[in-house]
Amino acid sequence: MNWRNLVAALVAVALGALAWRTGRWAGLVFLAGVIVLWVLLHVTRLMTVLKRAADRPLGYVGSAVMLNSRLHRGQPLWKVIAQTRSLGELQTERDAQPEIFRWRDEGGTYVDCTFADGRLTGWQMIRPAEPARPPEEAPAEPAPESPVAQA
Template sequence: MNLRNIFVPAGVIGLVLVGYASAGWPGVAAVVGGLVMWALLHFTRLMNVMKKAANRPMGYVGSAVMLNARLKPGVNLMHVMAMTQSLGERLSPADTDPEIYRWTDGTQSHVTCEFIHGRLQKWTLERPQAQESTAAE
């Protein structure tokens, strides 16, 4: 069970109650206004990330090696999309956990990310084998 489903609503109710206890209805209005501003900021960030991702090819990243270096466990899918500015190529079936996405760069190196409950758990970088020429000199 995800404890955020319990603590976030309880925290919101607690803030509203503290606002009412400290300043009455104007305190409730201030707390609700702050919560609405917080929600609008997150919505705006989500829309900006999606707008940038819509203008790039699906599953493309400028450098898979740099993406691999910047990834950290526990970040959410939107954070990874903001780093790559692209939607990942989905490799897992829809509505299943874990969700697996891949981002590929121009050299065909790719990073495959595994998300459980929307959070990055593990990732792998795969680079193509260098093709050696066997031409006799």
């Protein structure tokens, strides 16, 4: 059990005690209504994010460079999906921890994001290697025209 679950349980108990003390059963019913409203708002937000992501190709992002600049540690997976508006392409085995997802742009640049327990722990942006170009040759100068004898 991590510290967030412990804090959430303590806050729930404290709110329940406060609701009971101020309004008895009416206070508890009010608290239950507030909790249900919060859960519905959260589910609606998640469904909106997933609906937008369903309309885009898997693992696609408009600009991998912009995604790289907007990421920060501890960010939940659903917020990264909201930024990219696309589900990431899973690079690891299913249900293995940590999970690595990849988002790629049209230029071939991609960002690999590592998530542990649904939170971003690290990321790496990879740009494609530049193809080796032959050295540019000096433009060929036209050969001087030879005088042609006119008959």
